[in-house]
Amino acid sequence: MKVSLNWLKSFIDLEGYAPEEIASKLTFAGVEVDTVSKLASATNLVIGEILTCVAHPDSDHLHVLNVDEGKKYGVHQIVCGAPNARVGLKVIVAREGAVLPGGTIEKGVIRGVESDGMCCSLAELGVDKKFLSEKQVAGIEELPSDAPVGEENVLAYLGIDDVILDLDLLANRPDLYAMENVAQEVGALLEREVKLPEYKEYAKGESDFVVGSITEKCKQFGGREIKGVVTKPSPKWMSEILTSMGVRSINNVVDIGNFVMLLTGQPINMYDADKLPKRELIVREDFEGEYVAMDEKSYPLISGDLVVSSDKVPMCLAGIMTSKACAVTEETKNVIIEVANFNGASIRHTSNRLGLASDSSSRFVKGLNTEQCERVLRIASALMAELCDAKEVLVCKTYDVIKHEKKVIKTSLGYINARLGTSFDLDTVVNTLKRDHIDVKVEGETLECAIPYYRIDMVGEADISEEVIRLLGYANVTAKLPSLNVAQGGYSEAQKNKNAIRRFLRNEGLTEVLTYSLVDEKKKDAFAYLSKAENYKLINPLTDEKEYLRKNLIASLLECASYNFAHQSKDLAIYEISDVDAKNFKGRHLAMVLLGNESIVGQLSTKPYDYYDAKGYLEGILNLLNLNLSRFRLDKLTSDKEEFHPYRSASLYAGRDMVAVFGEIHPSKAKELGFGKSPVVMLELDLEALLNMKSSAAKASIPPRFPMVTRDLAFLVGESEDYMNLRREIMRLDKTIIDVDIFDSYVGENIAEGKKSLAITISFRLEDRTLKDEEVSAVMDKIVGMLKMRFNAEVRS
Amino acid sequence: MEPKEQIKALEAKALEDLKNVNDLEGLTNFRNTYLAKKSELSSLMGKMKEIPAEERGAFGKAVNDARANIENAFNEKKEAIEHKALEEKLKKERIDLTLPGRTHASGKMNPCWIIIDEMCDIFASMGFDIVEGRDVETDHFNFELLNVPKDHPARDMQDTFYIDDSLLLRTQTSAAQAHTMLENEEKKPIKMICPGKCFRRDDDDATHSHQFGQIEGLVVDKGISLADLKGTLELFVKKMFGEKREIRLRSSFFPFTEPSVEVDVSCAKCGGKGCNMCKGTGWIEILGAGEVNPEVLRMCGYDPAVYSGFAFGVGVERLAMLRYGIDDIRRIYANDIRFLKDFSEK
The missing domain is CATH 3.30.70.380 (Ferrodoxin-fold anticodon-binding domain)
Structure with a gap:
């Protein structure tokens, strides 16, 4: 949400606070301000008038201008490339030394002609091109004929001397998508009064136009009929506000819709009344079929999608996008304004399914104040009357089955202080809540807090405590350590053993890696000896490479070894411990890959890794766990896959369960992974099973008396x-x-x-x-x- | 010649000869000549019976004295020669001292393991249990019990990998909170951390990873307040980042805590003055935390009128990247040995 400080100033006095200070206060109170930026930035500007304009003698597109910059600066010669430069045009001149976003203006000679200054477009002053028309982007800005020549505060004259706060709103504060509520929030933080604008009621009677709903998913629908609308450009103040808020000005009717949404947070929709098949708009969810939206694309709607229909024909994909058929155009004379409350979850489903979202739909998804329907309608119709010369404003009978209740949360000073670990007194807490526009009634120990309607995030006592501390600041919380009535804690036996194994392997020179758990189709069943269960498959993977959850680890480690081998690390010893999950299977494995020569031997001699290294590490781990080798059975590894060397690989069993598999790589696998003739040795063991085996208790043995x-x-x-x-x-x-x-x-x-x-x-x-x-x-x-x-x-x- | 003079002369000759002995062979010859059973000195002893009885004592002593003198000199010489020979031998055993040693370096660790181990050690020493959850979770535990019902907009904060309608890859280790509370049948106090892998549907780039590590912390008992949270995190931060580090809390939002805070630690590089590492602010955001939402306690069987608690969650990669100045999260998962070589446990 972008917030224009100029607009904010119309609701609240910000005198004495720098934009950065306001941003910091908001951020600490949980309303993170991502950036504070100027809408436009330029120095040394002046309004000028073009006195003469001749073609540059040495160019087919440049002009040589004489520009009157007023009494103070006089007339200067400027070389200008804009196609719309002409005599009598009032222009923005960046004088010598002007600092623009693109650089500093200096006196110079352009193709042999002296140039002192530059005539500017708004884009050159830093205004985002998306707010400008093609004409504005292609040429210099054309100021009105009454623009005062010599005026130096050009940004203020243009209404672009604004600072924009970009709010990064979290899911609990959808109310701050409304400028009015941002003003309330800033008012609470700065402890200053907020004055919201009042709008006159123009309605002169009731309309026979019907608005309503036949679904649970829309419980409120209000409308107004506006007759005799004249479409034209918005007044300067409104287009300036929209530009600052990051919305492009289109025309007065469209702009009013956006303006009211930005002001109140409530999306409003407008229909061309003369294009509706019937004088009704009914919300329903039983439509199935194709729907052509304003973007001229066709969307397949299914039962459950909310639509606003007229004579059973969808006129709008509710809350998301109006249909092409009834959208207002420059020719529209009579308008129906819709202010409705659609179920956010339903909008979210439809929007996600169709991949179609809008500023309006995201507001419904995040949640809306349900207590402002009539007020929003009044504001919108007042603006239509004032800015679109509307002849008549009529009220449609509002459909409303919402239970309207004032939200009251009961809490106590004791609860608040206990939760926060603070010792605030009653006055401090009550005054803070009042600042936050919460109406507090104190009855003995109890605080009865009436919550403003727009704060839909506040539901319980804990929320009240949060309001207190976020406004007063977390520095008020004195740190202490919890004292619990429990004596346990620390590592379990299994965790200690696991860490001992990890230390043992590292002391042996092996490096502990961390690899991705998601694998591709090919790797999902690779080296599937310990776990043969069916892999979990994602229903919404990002890529084919990461579509399955792995159930064994060797393939991941081989990939890591292969990467390193290709990057000039030919000798490698790595291991990883990871959870492995598959259908009806939960495990924890340890795997290792030994590549090339034993790294620990050093440079002067080499010892290639072989089967016995893997076996040795396995024996070392069993030894560490106090598990006697005699409890296990070694067997040849039988497999029809060319993964392990058929005569240099083995599996280890505890009873009937395979607990480890190890050995040298099959040459065709080695070739496939690009290892060439380098030795590759692998081990994977069921760590969970080994850690769960009962080990014989350590016992001191007495040295024998008689010689061996x-x-x-x-x-x-x-x-x-x-x-x-x-x-x-x-x-x-x-x-x-x-x-x-x-x-x-x-x-x-x-x-x-x-x-x-x-x-x-x-x-x-x-x-x-x-x-x-x-x-x-x-x-x-x-x-x-x-x-x-x-x-x-x-x-x- | 008188026998006595004979002895003297022999001794003098022997000592004179010994001076010319320079090697082990000379020593053997000398011993054979002067000290063996058939040597001249021994044969002089054989003449004892020719000596008048009253002189025999003096004669014997003279012979023995001469023998002792020769023997002493011989031993001295022998030692010198042998020592010299040893020195020669050692000299021949000279090696190039600058050749590389036989490596016995410990293996390295992915930096994330270092962070996880360190955090587990710190919290284990503070009496926390180390709980290990599973990567595959149910929607119920990952979201619903954490106060994020279906269609809650907060779900859009975390795009999730689903296996089916109810199974998913956990998006947060917070899922362990609900397990720990529900499985604690006697509803005893809880003090635990849960390190683990999490997954979100983010495209991998320099700052995002579809897989990442998180460490969740949870303390539940009667009367646990934000003050306990602040004290615990302060202690953790000092142990993890140094005694001089301080923390500050900023208001934030998580569905499962209320109030919720972001925790910043004072920048270790500039000490809080502001530098490029902390983007000039003097503070670095390291974790999210808060008082457990009463609704979560209730759903997990703890009466929020009696119990309260705090929870926190730390991103493992973020800490690793901050501590080691790692510029791209993808390096962590590439496991390039040339990158890992710099990381080993303290």
């Missing part, structure tokens, strides 16, 4: 033998064996085709005595025998 004996063993087995199998078989052979560790696994030179060489360390110990060498050797023989028999192993000496 270790023996190494190297042997060849078939390449496909899983180490874990061998280990399990060895471990169960004898009670003296306490551990088996692998320290080498080798395939290649010097090893027979189809075989691999394993080297292990076996540890032996008894709890109650020291083991003898012969005992250990005997067990070693058992081990070797078992390996030969069960695994066809060849022991290497």
